[in-house]
Amino acid sequence: xxxxxxxxxxxxxxxxxxxxxxxxxxxxxxxxxxxxxxxxxxxxxxxxxxxxxxxxxxxxxxxxxxxxxxxxxxxxxxxxxxxxxxxxxxxxxxxxxxxxxxxxxxxxxxxxxxxxxxxxxxxxxxxxxxxxxxxxxxxxxxxxxxxxxxxxxxxxxxxxxxxxxxxxxxxxxxxxxxxxxxxxxxxxxxxxxxxxxxxxxxxxxxxxxxxxxxxxxxxxxxxxxxxxxxxxxxxxxxxxxxxxxxxxxxxxxxxxxxxxxxxxxxxxxxxxxxxxxxxxxxxxxxxxxxxxxxxxxxxxxxxxxxxxxxxxxxxxxxxxxxxxxxxxxxxxxxxxxxxxxxxxxxxxxxxxxxxxxxx
Amino acid sequence: xxxxxxxxxxxxxxxxxxxxxxxxxxxxxxxxxxxxxxxxxxxxxxxxxxxxxxxxxxxxxxxxxxxxxxxxxxxxxxxxxxxxxxxxxxxxxxxxxxxxxxxxxxxxxxxxxxxxxxxxxxxxxxxxxxxxxxxxxxxxxxxxxxxxxxxxxxxxxxxxxxxxxxxxxxxxxxxxxxxxxxxxxxxxxxxxxxxxxxxxxxxxxxxxxxxxxxxxxxxxxxxxxxxxxxxxxxxxxxxxxxxxxxxxxxxxxxxxxxxxxxxxxxxxxxxxxxxxxxxxxxxxxxxxxxxxxxxxxxxxxxxxxxxxxxxxxxxxxxxxxxxxxxxxxxxxxxxxxxxxxxxxxxxxxxxxxxxxxxxxxxxxxxxxxxxxxxxxxxxxxxxxxxxxxxxxxxxxxxxxxxxxxxxxxxxxxxxxxxxxxxxxxxxxxxxxxxxxxxxxxxxxxxxxxxx
Numbered sequence: 001x002x003x004x005x006x007x008x009x010x011x012x013x014x015x016x017x018x019x020x021x022x023x024x025x026x027x028x029x030x031x032x033x034x035x036x037x038x039x040x041x042x043x044x045x046x047x048x049x050x051x052x053x054x055x056x057x058x059x060x061x062x063x064x065x066x067x068x069x070x071x072x073x074x075x076x077x078x079x080x081x082x083x084x085x086x087x088x089x090x091x092x093x094x095x096x097x098x099x100x101x102x103x104x105x106x107x108x109x110x111x112x113x114x115x116x117x118x119x120x121x122x123x124x125x126x127x128x129x130x131x132x133x134x135x136x137x138x139x140x141x142x143x144x145x146x147x148x149x150x151x152x153x154x155x156x157x158x159x160x161x162x163x164x165x166x167x168x169x170x171x172x173x174x175x176x177x178x179x180x181x182x183x184x185x186x187x188x189x190x191x192x193x194x195x196x197x198x199x200x201x202x203x204x205x206x207x208x209x210x211x212x213x214x215x216x217x218x219x220x221x222x223x224x225x226x227x228x229x230x231x232x233x234x235x236x237x238x239x240x241x242x243x244x245x246x247x248x249x250x251x252x253x254x255x256x257x258x259x260x261x262x263x264x265x266x267x268x269x270x271x272x273x274x275x276x277x278x279x280x281x282x283x284x285x286x287x288x289x290x291x292x293x294x295x296x297x298x299x300x301x302x303x304x305x306x307x308x309x310x311x312x313x314x315x316x317x318x319x320x321x322x323x324x325x326x327x328x329x330x331x332x333x334x335x336x337x338x339x340x341x342x343x344x345x346x347x348x349x350x351x352x353x354x355x356x357x358x359x
Numbered sequence: 360x361x362x363x364x365x366x367x368x369x370x371x372x373x374x375x376x377x378x379x380x381x382x383x384x385x386x387x388x389x390x391x392x393x394x395x396x397x398x399x400x401x402x403x404x405x406x407x408x409x410x411x412x413x414x415x416x417x418x419x420x421x422x423x424x425x426x427x428x429x430x431x432x433x434x435x436x437x438x439x440x441x442x443x444x445x446x447x448x449x450x451x452x453x454x455x456x457x458x459x460x461x462x463x464x465x466x467x468x469x470x471x472x473x474x475x476x477x478x479x480x481x482x483x484x485x486x487x488x489x490x491x492x493x494x495x496x497x498x499x500x501x502x503x504x505x506x507x508x509x510x511x512x513x514x515x516x517x518x519x520x521x522x523x524x525x526x527x528x529x530x531x532x533x534x535x536x537x538x539x540x541x542x543x544x545x546x547x548x549x550x551x552x553x554x555x556x557x558x559x560x561x562x563x564x565x566x567x568x569x570x571x572x573x574x575x576x577x578x579x580x581x582x583x584x585x586x587x588x589x590x591x592x593x594x595x596x597x598x599x600x601x602x603x604x605x606x607x608x609x610x611x612x613x614x615x616x617x618x619x620x621x622x623x624x625x626x627x628x629x630x631x632x633x634x635x636x637x638x639x640x641x642x643x644x645x646x647x648x649x650x651x652x653x654x655x656x657x658x659x660x661x662x663x664x665x666x667x668x669x670x671x672x673x674x675x676x677x678x679x680x681x682x683x684x685x686x687x688x689x690x691x692x693x694x695x696x697x698x699x700x701x702x703x704x705x706x707x708x709x710x711x712x713x714x715x716x717x718x719x720x721x722x723x724x725x726x727x728x729x730x731x732x733x734x735x736x737x738x739x740x741x742x743x744x745x746x747x748x749x750x751x752x753x754x755x756x757x758x759x760x761x762x763x764x765x766x767x768x769x770x771x772x773x774x775x776x777x778x779x780x781x782x783x784x785x786x787x788x789x790x791x792x793x794x795x796x797x798x799x800x801x802x803x804x805x806x807x808x809x810x
Contacts, residue, residue: 059391059410066367068429073371097556131589138587147555147592152579158545159580162552162560169508169534169558192545199540277392278408283370285403291394298392347464353590354624356648359473359677359724 027238027268028229030256035243037086037251041314047089047247048311049324051081051304054106056325056332057115058278061105061122065282069340070122074136077106079277082303083209084110086250087177087272090258095172099147099160100179102137107179111144115331119339127342131349154180154187157206161193164204164267175203175261183214185228194235194267201266205257206232208269209244211276216288232269244272245301248310275301361416362436368429369398369405376400377425378433387415389436396422396433413438473675475639484665492634492666493523493599493655496641497561499671501531504559507645508535510550511563511600520565521601521660547573547598551580551650554596559645564600567616567654573598574619581650582625597644599653602630603695603745604793606658610781615746617693620652621722621755627676628723630654632697634664636720639674647676654722656695656745677721679729685715688803689733691756692743693719696794700743703799712807722752730756731764738769739806743799748776770806775799 039047058076065074077084080103088098088110100107108118113129121128121139129139139149147163150156160178167174184190185208197204208228212219219226229239238260242253250272257268275297279286308321366376377399383389389409396407416435420427427433487495501507508531513520515528515538528536539546543564550562564570570577581594604613620628627649631637637655644651666672682697683704692700697718704714715733719726734740740760742753753774760772778792804810 063410066369066429067365068368071371099552129589130587130591133589134587140584140588140592142588142591147552148584148588150580152575155548155575155580158548158576159552159555161545162549162554163556165549165553166556166558169553189544189548192540192542193549195540195542196545196549200537282368283373283402283405285405287403295392348467350464351466353586353588355627356585356590356593356595359627359675359721 024233024236024238027240027256027260031240031242031253035252036246036248037255039248039251041311041316043089044307044311044314045316045324047085047251048304048307048321049328050085050089050110051247051307052325052328053115053331054081054084054109055304056328057109057119057335058105060332060336061119062278062282064119064123064336064339070136071124072135073102074122074282075103075280076276076278076282077103079297079302080209080211080244080274081106082247082250083207083244083272083274086247087207087254090251090254091177092174094145095174097145097147097163097167097174097176098179099156099163099176100149101153101156101181101184102149102151103181104137104139104149108139108141108146111141111146113141113144113146115335116338119335120342123339123342124344125339125342126345126349127338131353132345133349133353154184154189156180157184157187157190158193160204160206161197161202164197164202165200167203168200173262175205175258177205177207179207179209181214182208182210182212182219182223182228183217185231186214186222191235194232194237194269197267198232198235198237201264203261203264204267205261206237206267206269208271209274210271211274213276213280213288215280216284218288227271229269229271232267237267237269239269239271241271242273244274245303245306247303247307362411362413362438363432364395364434364436366420366427366429366431366433367398367407369400370402373400373429375426375428378420378422378427379404381418381422383415385415385418389413389415389438409436411436411438473678475674475678475680476672478667478669483668485668486663487634487638487666488661488663489634489637489655490521490523490660492638492664493641494525494527496638497524497645498527498530500642500645501527501535504645506557507559507561508537509561509563510537510539510546512539512541512565514538514563519563521657523655523660524563543569543572544576547576548580550596550598551576551594554581554594554650555584555592559595561597561599561645564598566612566657567600567602568612568614570598570600570616577620577626577650577652578623582623585649586625593648594650595648597651597653599641599644600655601657601660602654603656604658604777604782607784607786607789609784613782615744617654617722617746618751618755621725621752623723625650626723627651627721628654629676629721630694631720632659632694632718634662635666635672636674636680636718638666639672640676640720642671642673643676646673654694659695659698662698677724677726679726680718680720681715681729681733682718683714683716685713685737687713687737688739688741688807689715689717689730689737690741690743690799690803691717691719691730693722693752694745696743696745699745699794699796699799702796703743703803706796706800707803710810712803712809714803719752725755725759727759727763730759731767734760734764735767738767740768740772741799741802741806742772742774743794744774744776745794746777747779748774749779751776770808773802773806775802
């Protein structure tokens with residue numbers, strides 16, 4: 001992929017890979033040349049199912065919250081489905097690690113974690129993935145190398161740096177995918193981590209899920225540089241700006257970014273432009289944006305409708321897709337039923353897992 | 360099949376609200392995302408959004424109705440959507456909050472009573488500084504387990520800001536002895552994340568004063584994750600470095616964080632005094648599956664003590680040590696305070712008061728049994744702590760004596776701590792602010808009703 005750099009500063013005797021300016025833009029250039037991943041129909045059906053599962057699951061979670069079955073904070077992923085599905089479908093299962101913030105249900109579903117145990121965690125039951133002791137924001141599956149589920153905005157970025165350090169230390173060839181939002185992108189520790197990740201050449205992909213609002217604050221009101229993919233430049237981390245509403249574009253960008261990291265070339269910063277349809281959390285009155293804005297995205301950019309169109313073009317029928325929807329609704333209803341009927345944690349669980357060992 | 364639309368809970372604390380306005384009428388077509396009604400909570404007016412397709416059926420609660428309880432059916436939605444989802448049509452009621460238990464469930468008692476390993480007859484001892492002992496403990500564990508590594512500011516090429524990591528770079532190389540930029544929050548998070556990823560990091564803070572920038576990761580990331588994950592995700596990291604007052608470095612570089620960390624469930628907090636304990640507990644800290652805060656003291660680094668020449672000297676965490684046996688009064692201390700307590704005990708002996716000195720060594724979990732056993736013997740107790748008095752380890756020990764040792768007390772428990780002020784720079788003021796042996800002696804005499 002090395003080609004002569006266009007910038008005036010490069011001397012002709014140097015190869016493109018010596019030109020830092022070229023490297024910083026080279027991934028974006030590759031992506032722009034070929035935006036969409038050439039998925040097979042089978043792969044697309046899988047993406048469709050996964051995105052639909054996240055959407056239906058989150059809708060159900062919203063309903064259960066309204067019924068008082070889910071408490072506390074509950075941040076839904078509706079609208080952002082293409083990001084987790086497009087990126088995580090490109091990971092190597094059992095090798096790569098994933099870490100994210102508090103809006104974590106979608107990332108877990110995209111990693112194939114059983115919806116039952118996620119929903120049961122939301123309802124605070126013993127069968128929940130954290131035995132009901134974590135809740136919406138604090139879920140983990142070390143089995144799937146999913147490291148949470150962190151409630152402190154931005155903390156997962158530094159922790160992800162540590163997961164990447166472990167990949168490098170163990171020379172296992174894996175990478176860490178660390179998600180954070182446009183809000184977290186203003187936390188100082190994000191840049192502390194960028195610095196060390198670049199300095200130490202860590203195998204990490206930083207993913208800014210830019211859903212346009214940090215709680216109720218629009219990016220333009222909170223960020224001096226709203227082009228988040230540029231924010232790695234000061235640390236010589238190449239950036240990519242990606243349409244996060246198209247799962248095939250996301251997957252295409254992931255292929256390029258992950259290849260770069262796996263080749264030992266250090267971290268990549270991806271900005272995924274996306275949109276959350278629901279409030280920041282369930283208690284968000286949504287006074288900071290108009291109904292029309294939300295409706296416009298739903299009607300014109302919806303990631304599930306977008307892929308549906310492609311599938312219909314590829315010869316799938318409305319009935320085929322309806323059947324998928326029906327199966328997913330049943331799957332989600334089953335998880336809700338499981339979550340509602342499971343037992344609450346036994347009282348002795350209050351004292352377990354504080355420490356691993358006895359002293 | 361009709362779907363019951365119920366009064367939603369729109370915040371974590373909402374129990375009822377006002378149905379301010381219906382935006383859709385009976386018979387209107389509803390699509391997902393449509394706003395059906397506006398609901399006022401005590402905090403805000405919220406929109407009630409449709410999730411399913413259908414036609415709005417009967418409106419059960421007219422607009423303007425106040426105090427509508429969460430879960431009340433407010434309208435019916437007729438339509439195809441959700442027909443496959445029986446749970447929607449007949450949602451199970453929210454579980455009744457569990458009745459307040461008459462008493463909290465009994466916390467299972469710890470089953471292990473650990474003791475220091477016996478030192479075999481004929482074992483030789485080597486006089487070792489605390490600085491070297493901490494280093495030796497780390498080096499032995501690094502030889503034993505390739506997952507153990509050290510990271511921090513100036514730990515490698517500089518050989519440690521206080522020379523604690525001296526020689527480690529030469530032996531273990533730059534992969535395992537990692538110089539970090541000056542970026543405490545970031546590298547504490549990277550250390551905690553590496554532990555979650557299966558490594559065993561030792562994260563050095565040049566001093567614990569700087570760990571204030573990183574305390575979020577120590578508490579929110581390291582200490583709470585095992586619990587929040589239902590025991591899935593461990594974080595076996597050691598955060599270590601000098602803690603407490605040094606000499607003439609002023610308020611921002613002179614604080615004892617022992618009580619801060621010791622208040623956090625999920626953490627192990629160790630604060631040794633002598634070299635043998637520093638080494639044996641450092642080895643135990645590195646092997647622990649739990650996150651450990653290991654508090655050293657700059658003023659003690661240079662002091663030398665006998666360390667047994669044993670291949671693998673590992674001490675139990677959570678076990679206090681009787682430094683001096685006595686029958687008249689107990690002086691409880693930890694870290695640099697132990698040296699002052701021993702000085703005080705030596706002088707008190709000359710005046711005919713036989714003091715027992717206990718080094719807590721571990722601040723969490725605290726060895727209550729050792730404190731109460733000694734109190735039962737001497738019936739009088741003083742705590743000596745180089746740190747502020749308010750919400751201190753001293754306060755905690757006093758509470759333990761009141762709760763579980765009251766019948767053994769012949770006098771009120773007293774604490775001897777630093778003055779309750781930021782530490783001043785001026786030599787005379789600094790001396791006035793910090794605990795010393797004469798203050799411990801005065802307190803001991805008071806509880807012994809002497810002098």
